[in-house]
Amino acid sequence: MGTTEESQPSILTAPLLPSASASASDTGAGAFSDDDDHFPPISFNHGHRPVRDLPALLLFLLLSLSTLALGVVALIRRNPAFSHSDSFVFDPISSSCLPSQHLSNSPLFGTPLFKDLTITLVLTLLLSLPLALILLWLLKHFAKQVIYACIPFFIIVPTFLNVYWFVSCTLSPACRSSFPLAYRLLVLVFVFLLILIVLWIIVANWNRVELTVHIVRVAADALFHNLALFFVLPGLTVALLVYIGVVSVFLVFSRFNGRIEPRAGAGGKYLCEWRQEGWVPAYFALAIVTMVWTAAAMVEAKVFVISGTVAQWYFCKEGVKPRRSIRTSLRNAFGPSFGTVCFSGMIMGAVRAVRAIVDSAKREGIAPGIVNLVTQCCAKFLLSACDFVNKFTIIFTAITGEGYCSSAKMTYELLKRNLLSAVFVETVSTRVLVGIIFVLSSLYAIAVCAVLKAVSALNGEIYLVAAIAWLLLIVLLGFFVHVLDNVIDTVYVCYAIDRDKGEVCKQDVHEVYVQLPLSRNHRPSFNPRNTFSV
Structure with missing residues (x-):
C-alpha cells in the first residue's frame, strides 16, 4: 500500500469520495490490473474527429437520394385518371376505356365532436412543454417528495378508473345491455389483478426507491443545466416528420403511375381496371426501408446529441458552463459521426423488424409448442443484448468520436475494467418516471372530462375525447422520460470514465452511482492498486 502511494503523484490529500471512499476502493474504482496499463485515458473529444463508418453513411445517402429522386419522377409522371378510375367504362367503338360522368361528395368536418377534439388536442400540445419543465424543476429540487407522493397514486388512480367505468x-x-354483468365483472376482476401485480412490484422494489430518488435528482439536475435540449430535440422530430411526410406524398403519387386498360370479363364483357407500372411495388419497398432506417437513425441521433451535451457538462469544472455544447453535439452527430449514427440506426431498425416478426409469429402461432417457446426466448435474449450494446455504444461514440465497432469494444472493456455492467443501470427509476407521467396524464384526462361535461354538448363522446387527450399527453411526456433516461445512462458512462481515470468530475454523481450494484462476474479480491490517491 505504501509503495503504491509513493509511486503515484499526489494532487489531493483527501480521499476521492469522503463519504464512500472505502467502498469505492473496495469495488475497484480506478483499478487497473497489470494487463490494463496499455489502455489510453478516455475523455470527451473536443478536437478534430475523423469521419467514421463511411460505408454505412454512403449506403444511407444512396437509399435516401434514390427514394427522393424516384419520388420526384413518380410525381411528374403521375396519371390523373387514377383518382377517378372507377368511373371509366369500356367503349366498344374505340375498343378503349373512356371516362363517364362521376360526382363525389367530400365529407365535412364541422361536427361538435371534431371541434371539441381539435381544441382539446391543441391545448394538450401547448401545455405539454410547460408541464414537462415544471416536472423537471420539481424532480431537481423535490425529487423525494414527488416520487413518494406519486407512488400511492400508482394504485389509487387505476383503482378509481376501474370502479368508475364499472359503475x-x-x-x-x-x-x-351491450355489456352483460358477467363480462363486466370479469374485466373488473382482471384489472384488479393487474393492480395487485403493480402493488407487488412496488413492495418488492421498495428498498431501491431511495436510490432511485437520488438517481432521478442527479439526472434532473444534469438536464436542467441543458434546457435547450427541450427545444432542439423537438426540432429534430419535426424534421423527421417533414421527411416522412414528403416520402409519404411520393408514395401516394407513385400509385398514380400506370394506366387504365380493358380486361375481358365474364360473359364476354370488357371491364376497365387500373394497372400500375412494374417499378411501383419496388419503390414502395425502397421507400419503406428508407423511412424505417431514417426514423431509427434519427432516434440514435437524438441519443447522440443528448449524450454529447450532457458529457460536456459532466466533464466541465464546477461552476463553469460549457459553451455551445448542443451545437458541438449536433455538428458531430450530423458530421463526422453521422456514419456511426446511420450504422446504429440500421442495427436498431433491423432489431425492431425482427422483433415485429417474432411478435407476429407468436400471435399467429406459426410454430406452436416447445419450438416456438425456444425461438422466442432466444430471439428476445439476442434483441435485448443488441439494445444494451447499442445504447451504451452510441453514448461512447458521442463522447469520444470513435466508430461503432471500436466504441462497442471500448465500452465493454471500460465497464469490465471498472467492474461495472450495462445490465445493472437502475431500471426502477425509468419505471417510476413512467408511473409519474401515467398519474399526471390520468389526472389531466379526468380534468378534461370534467370541463367537457360542463361546457360541451357531447354525451358519451366526452370519454373518447378525454381518452385521446390522455394518450397524447402520455406520448408527449413519454418523450421527456426518454430524454431523462438517456441522461441517466450518459452520466453512468461518464461515471465509469471517471473511475477508469481515478478522477471525480462531479462529486454528487459519484456519491449516488457508487451505490449501484457491480457486475455479476465480480469476485472481490485484494489488489494493492485498488487503493490510491490522486
Whole structure:
C-alpha cells in the first residue's frame, strides 16, 4: 500500500469520495490490473474527429437520394385518371376505356365532436412543454417528495378508473345491455389483478426507491443545466416528420403511375381496371426501408446529441458552463459521426423488424409448442443484448468520436475494467418516471372530462375525447422520460470514465452511482492498486 502511494503523484490529500471512499476502493474504482496499463485515458473529444463508418453513411445517402429522386419522377409522371378510375367504362367503338360522368361528395368536418377534439388536442400540445419543465424543476429540487407522493397514486388512480367505468356502465342502459354483468365483472376482476401485480412490484422494489430518488435528482439536475435540449430535440422530430411526410406524398403519387386498360370479363364483357407500372411495388419497398432506417437513425441521433451535451457538462469544472455544447453535439452527430449514427440506426431498425416478426409469429402461432417457446426466448435474449450494446455504444461514440465497432469494444472493456455492467443501470427509476407521467396524464384526462361535461354538448363522446387527450399527453411526456433516461445512462458512462481515470468530475454523481450494484462476474479480491490517491 505504501509503495503504491509513493509511486503515484499526489494532487489531493483527501480521499476521492469522503463519504464512500472505502467502498469505492473496495469495488475497484480506478483499478487497473497489470494487463490494463496499455489502455489510453478516455475523455470527451473536443478536437478534430475523423469521419467514421463511411460505408454505412454512403449506403444511407444512396437509399435516401434514390427514394427522393424516384419520388420526384413518380410525381411528374403521375396519371390523373387514377383518382377517378372507377368511373371509366369500356367503349366498344374505340375498343378503349373512356371516362363517364362521376360526382363525389367530400365529407365535412364541422361536427361538435371534431371541434371539441381539435381544441382539446391543441391545448394538450401547448401545455405539454410547460408541464414537462415544471416536472423537471420539481424532480431537481423535490425529487423525494414527488416520487413518494406519486407512488400511492400508482394504485389509487387505476383503482378509481376501474370502479368508475364499472359503475358508469352499470348505470347506463345502453352499456348495460351491450355489456352483460358477467363480462363486466370479469374485466373488473382482471384489472384488479393487474393492480395487485403493480402493488407487488412496488413492495418488492421498495428498498431501491431511495436510490432511485437520488438517481432521478442527479439526472434532473444534469438536464436542467441543458434546457435547450427541450427545444432542439423537438426540432429534430419535426424534421423527421417533414421527411416522412414528403416520402409519404411520393408514395401516394407513385400509385398514380400506370394506366387504365380493358380486361375481358365474364360473359364476354370488357371491364376497365387500373394497372400500375412494374417499378411501383419496388419503390414502395425502397421507400419503406428508407423511412424505417431514417426514423431509427434519427432516434440514435437524438441519443447522440443528448449524450454529447450532457458529457460536456459532466466533464466541465464546477461552476463553469460549457459553451455551445448542443451545437458541438449536433455538428458531430450530423458530421463526422453521422456514419456511426446511420450504422446504429440500421442495427436498431433491423432489431425492431425482427422483433415485429417474432411478435407476429407468436400471435399467429406459426410454430406452436416447445419450438416456438425456444425461438422466442432466444430471439428476445439476442434483441435485448443488441439494445444494451447499442445504447451504451452510441453514448461512447458521442463522447469520444470513435466508430461503432471500436466504441462497442471500448465500452465493454471500460465497464469490465471498472467492474461495472450495462445490465445493472437502475431500471426502477425509468419505471417510476413512467408511473409519474401515467398519474399526471390520468389526472389531466379526468380534468378534461370534467370541463367537457360542463361546457360541451357531447354525451358519451366526452370519454373518447378525454381518452385521446390522455394518450397524447402520455406520448408527449413519454418523450421527456426518454430524454431523462438517456441522461441517466450518459452520466453512468461518464461515471465509469471517471473511475477508469481515478478522477471525480462531479462529486454528487459519484456519491449516488457508487451505490449501484457491480457486475455479476465480480469476485472481490485484494489488489494493492485498488487503493490510491490522486
